[in-house]
Amino acid sequence: MQRHLKAIHCVTFFRLLLELGLGVWITLVAAGWAGGAGGWLPTYHSSARPQQGDREAFFVLGGTLVLLGLLRAVQLLAAARPFPWSRRLGQYLGMLDFLTPLTLPLGLWALLVYRHPDTRQIFSRGLRDAAESTQVR
Secondary structure: OHHHHHHHHHHHHHHHHHHHHHHHHHHHHHHOOOOOOOOOOOOOOOOOOOOOOHHHHHHHHHHHHHHHHHHHHHHHHHHOOOOHHHHHHHHHHHHHHHHOOOOHHHHHHHHHHHOOHHHHHHHHHHHHHHHHHHHHO
């Protein structure tokens, strides 16, 4: 189960890079929505005909992706220690993956790994080992 856990951490790292990058790009496109802003902000294609409320939708989508990427980063950093709450956060993020068919297999895999008894033992032992190592000093 430890190999699955390491594989999930690698996949999570690439997903958080993708979510943060895409979220920042979408937010920058929404910020440069005025069209003639010029400068370094990306804008939509000149042939696009945006509707009323599109800019706000882009801000919401970009902000949501950035927030999701930051949650994955926190979970990934905390799972390296391993803290018991990071296992639960990984489960919740796996449940969020059920919302899209593309990420459904990743969500099932995350729930399978994070709910496995060996993984529970790893995360509970990780906190105990950290407490014992501070008492030995």
